[in-house]
Amino acid sequence: MKTAEIAQRYLDYFEKNDHTIVPSASLVSPDPSILFTIAGMVPFIPYLNGTVPAPYARAADVQKCIRTNDIEEVGKTARHGTFFQMLGNWSFGDYFKQGAIEYAWELLTSPEASGGLGFDERDLWVTVYEDDDEAFGLWRGIGLPEERIQRFGAADNYWSTGQPGPAGPCSEIYFDRGPKYGRDGGPAVDDDRFTEIWNLVFMQYEITNVRSKTEFDVVGELPKKNIDTGMGLERVAFIKQGVENMYETDQVRPVLDRAVDLSGRRYGANHEDDVRFRVIADHVRSSLMLLSDGVTPSNEGRGYILRRLMRRTIRSMRLLGVDVATFPELFSASRDAMSTAYPVVTEDWDRISRSAFAEEETFLRTLASGSTILDLAVEKTKDAGGTSIAGDEAFLLHDTYGFPIDLTLEIAEEAGLSVDRAAFDTLMQEQRARAKADAKSRKRALADPGVYREFRALGETVFTGYTDLETESSVLGLLADGRAVDRAAQGEIVEVILAETALYAESGGQVADKGVIVGPGFELEVLDVQKPLPGLVSHTVEVTVGEVGLGQPARSVVDAANRRAARQAHSATHLVHAALRDTLGRTATQAGSLNRAGYLRFDFAWSQALSESTRSEIEEIANNAVRENLEVSTRVLSLDDAKAAGAMALFGEKYGETVRMVDIGGPWSRELCAGTHVATSAEVGLINLVGESSVGATNRRVEALVGLEAFRSLAAERALVSQLTTSLKTPREQLPARIAELTASLKAAEKKIAAFEARALADRVPALADAAKAAGPHRLVAESLGSAASADDVRTVALQVRDRLGSDPAVVALGADVGGRAIVVVATNEAARSAGAKAGALVKIAAGVLGGGGGGRDDVAQGGGTDVSAMPAALTAISEALAA
Template sequence: MQTAEIHRRWLDFFEKRGHTVVPSASLVSDDPSLMFTVAGMVPFVPYLSGLVPAPYPSATSVQKCIRTNDIEEVGKTPRHGTFFQMCGNFSFGDYFKEGAIRFAWELLTASEEEGGLGFDPEDLWVTVYEEDDEARALWREIAGLPDERIQGLGKDTNYWSTGQPGPAGPCSEIFFDRGPEYGIDGGPATDDDRYVEIWNLVFMQYAITDVKSKTDFTIVGELPKKNIDTGLGLERVAFIKQGVENMYEIDQVRPVLDRAAELAGKVYGENEADDVRLRVIADHVRSGLMLIADGVTPSNEGRGYILRRLLRRVILSMRLLGVDGPSFAELFPVSRDAMKGGYPEVERDFDFISRAAYAEEKTFLRTLASGIQILDTAVETAKGASAAVAGDTAFLLHDTHGFPIELTLEIAEEAGVAVDRGVFTTLMQEQRDRAKADAKAKKGQRADLSVYKELRGLGETVFTGYDELVHESRVLGIVVDGAPATEAREGDVAELVLAETSLWAESGGQDSDQGVIVGDGFEAEVLDVQRPVPGLVVHTVRVTVGTVGLDARAETRVDADYRRGATQAHSGTHIVHAALRDVLGPNAHQAGSYNKAGYLRLDFTHSDALSAETKSEIEEISNLAIRSDYEVVTREMALDEAKALGAMALFGEKYGDRVRVVDIGGPWSRELCAGTHVSSSAEVGMINLVSESSVGSTNRRVESLVGLEAFRNFAAERTIVQQLTSGLKVPRVELVSKVQDLSAQLRAAEKKIAALEAERLAQRVPELLAGAEEIGGLRVVLASLGRVGSADDLRGLALQLREQLGSAAGAVVLAGEADGKPVVIAATTAAGRDSGVRAGDLAKLGAKVLGGGGGGKPDLAQGGGTDPSKIGEALAEIRRSLGG
């Protein structure tokens, strides 16, 4: 049974039993505490927790998920994958334990001809929470399971909670017995791979508090509305139904594995180490494909870093299989073809997906090449000293150059040297501890969303700001210091929830409005407006006059000048996006934006920097659109209707069934957007592109000033030009050539000064050679030269002196002050290096005394620091290290 068929049967089964079919949410989670959607229930958490009223009594979905906490286990077990699909059925007070157990058993054991999954009941075991006698009895009654195949387990495995005060409850898991050839007898309690968990039923029935750990909490009572949350692992069922050994061999994954094996000249099943690498490749390519399809692009932080890590693990695994060159162009199309049946977007957006993946591969292959050069030097040093590659070098390669430790170990092993894993492991642990502390600090800064639960239950906040800037409402809720309050007094910073508001809450790239909230006897300055949970608008305010209390009349007043600037910037973002696509082509997708009054920032998918001519063309097209005074029309319609009209749905954005479509000049710019906009393009005023930069291997960023801010910037530049023309006494048309002439004269003068400085230093060669010392069997030139033109001058003199030392075992160490900073240069002769002296060690030692760092090759190295007064001390330390 193909994976897509299991997917279809699941949704069909539950739809026929009254469940609303909910499409998979994006892999990018709405939950601020989660980087990705990590489980099928994540999109339903607001309903399951009661934070937001459920729009339907029961639902079903097949949800895309990403988990990387067990990434090291990928390929080694039959069930660990970074991308997986979770089939779920959910009840929000509709049915409970009996319904959930009955549905599960019916779907699993009904014949394939009847629309079921056709499992033999004799192959199925279940676990229940050891104190849940009700669930045990229901399994006996509904499924007819004997007691020995219903195993009771403790809270650590069969009790669910969020880890925080709130809803919780026992769970029941269903396992498939693969047979005695896969392990020991004894059921799931043995925790053996023979028994594969395929379905987990969570019975959310209690409220808990005083949560100290997963197993230590206090049950305070039953929930008023009991919920069901279940999840069946699609890949796990697929590998069982397809009769293969693991999830990497199912129809959606195996084709990539086979193509990788073909490229590497390997036969899957012959060598376990190679098999693990092939399974990692197959899993990670699919994960990369699906993440990029949901708008994630490689970067050095957040979600982009996780994607980058997955893609680089593919490249590393291919290299360890013997494939040194690019392979993504062979692997990604195979994964696309395997996944497009369930996710047509991977075919529709494959041009964007492939360009992002291929660019990352190209970048990392260059990184590997440069890392290998550094590692080769470290290996040679280790050979000469009969030592291991330094752990800090291995960490530097890993942390700074993205060079995996696995490859460092392999190359070192081939060269016959070890790697100091102890130091490397210590440095890695220190990095993890810092990251964990940072994450914990950030997590601690987030508000407890449970405070908004009752407020959201009062209804959805109505936004009236599309049509008015002033609106009268009433105060439904007050939050002070994270806790509900009955009032907020003058001087307090508080959060206000109103029934309606004309103030825009930050979303869709548009910053929140500025303004005030006023009422009988109080006034509050609006500091921020956010939507902490779907449908609830929260105004962070500073009470400047009086006291605001619950149920008080409150009037929201938007700062009209700020809103005008914000709408100019938001409409300007759409205009710049359309201009980018006009110039660069339809593959230039928006990949993120931010706009506020007077300013816009737009990220877009493109690999190469924009030339000055291209930036000017984009700016000109944008301003021509403004001059054309295009009508700006906003319409609300069904999502499918909007897409049929060609409205752009932007990567990473999430849309409901009803959407707003914003047209500028008809189809010239047509996007899904809930933000506020001008009524005609001329109202934008002016676009002034002020910068363009890289924000990743496949993303660029343009920044622009808009409207009055754009004019002010042009006016400031005009003033600068006037000052220059006046000071240089040239007309404006000659200003550029005059500045170029002055620059050329300056460069010529600097070059002449540098030549004179080099000549002056060269004249000191005889004097410095005459002062050479015999230290530890070496002829050593050790000198401080005071102020020098540059480090290059000092390096040139050191090389001249080394040449004069000839075949003698010798070293040259020169120090000086360049541009106010101390610099030390070390050079060694071949005979000096044979005696064990390394220039890099000498430079590093001197730099340490100078308060900086340094290093280099054994024959020539450089160091620097911050304290020129310690040059004499640095040279003395180097002399002592040589035996003087």
């Protein structure tokens, strides 16, 4: 039975039993505290914990999941994989234990011919929580023998989020793979032979004072009891298909087979190669699915996880003897295997493949350079009798060559070495600290999501801002430092929850509105507006006048000028997107955006820089749409109807069952968008593309000024051109040629000056050599040259002076100010080195005084620092070191 057929049978069964079929949520988690959807329950958490009322009483789904905490175990066991699909059926205060157990048993044991999964009852075992006599009795009631029902403790059969809130016992269903796989006696004896396939969670209690997974206090029973079940699709598939593990199922095996073909090695020949084949099969599928959900490779967050999966794949292929690009073959195989269940991987193949292939090309170059350096580090460590590669060398590989630390760890382990991870982590922390030193947070952090639950339970915050710039409401909640309070006085910064608001909460790339909230005796300046939970708006405010309290009437007032400019920017973003697709084609899809008053930033899928003519064409198309005064209309309709109408659903956005579709000029620009927009395109005013750059191997970014800001920018450029024409006494059309002529003249003059300075330094060589003094057994020249054009000039002079000092032990240490930075070069002859003078060691002494660093060979070395005034002390330090 194919994997897709198992999933469809599951959905058909539960739809027949009055469950709403819910499409899989994105792999990009809606929960800001986790990167990915790591379990089938993640999209339903707001319904399960009561934060958001469930829109249906019972539901079923096939949820895509990614989990990488056990990435090192992938390929080594039958059940560890990074991408998996979780079949789930859910009850929100509807049926409970009896219904969940009966549904699961009927689906599992009904014959395939009647739509079931056809498991033999004799192969199924069950575990229940040790005190759950009710579940035990229900399993007995459907005919399961008592000896195939085992009781486990809270560590195995009790579910909670690990936080105060809903919890409850669970019952797990296991399949007996037979004596070939281990001892008899059920899951309590051998969980390799007995494979868990389905977990039924009975969410019936509220817990508090959670101390660990097994230690907590039960407050009492929940008023509404929920069912949360999860059946692993891959596990069911490898059992139904009669294969050994998930890597050999129909959705994964084609990639493994293609890797076998490319490598020329046989699957099943040896354990190490088999693990590599499985890693490749798993990671390619996971990468494909992440790319299909809009994740792109990067060095942070989700993008880093994707990059790690892809690079582990490349590394595994290299260990199988393949050092050329293989993604075109491997990803195509995965696309064909997954397209039946997920047509998007075929529909978006151009974008997905472009991103994957570019990442492989980049990393193959990284491997070529980084592997050589790492091999030298391994060799040096072994030659010195060491067992651990230095942390600074691992950091250099990561920071300079883009060589990921996990790959360094793997290669070191293969060579029988470890890596000084503590030193590496320290250097990483220092780097992050430096990067963040000047960064300022744009907005205050929101409170813990659980704090908002009671407010969300009162209903959704009504947003009136599409039509109104002022709205009367009342204060439902006040939060100070994450805690609910009754009042807030002048000068305090708090969060305010209103029943209705005209203020737009940041989302969809549009920043939050500016404005005020006013009421009897108080005025609040709005600093930020966010949605901490779906359907709930929180206003971060500063109390500027009076005191605000719970229950008081409050009027939200939008800054009209700022909103007008924000609307212009958001509509302009849609126009630029349409112009990009019109110019570059349908694959130039949005990958992120930011729009605020007078400005837009737009990221899109594209792998090469735009020419000046292409940029001009895009700008002209967008501004023509402004000039044509196209109607901007919005409709609220179902997601399916919007997609059928051709609306673009953008990656990274979360959509409900109903969506808001924004048309500009009918179908010319049709996108799903909750932002605020102008009424006609002419209101945008003007779009001025001011920048285009790379934001990754497969993404580009355009920036534009909009409306009055665009006019001001063009007016400033006009004034600048006017000033240049006057100063250079050159007509406007001849300015480029005149500036090029002046630039060429300046470069020629700089070249002549540099040559003159180099000759002047060379002329000083005899006098410098004559100034040599004794320092221990050496003759030492330690002088400052003043200023120099480059460090190379200082180095050249140092070598020339050294050559003039003959064969006696001689050391030359010359310093100079090169562009405001202190540079020191040390050169030694063979006799000096034999007497113990090493140029690299001496440079480090001087560089330490100068506030910097340096190093090099024993015969010549270079260093420097930021403190030019310390040069005399640095040269003295060298003299003292030689004399000691």
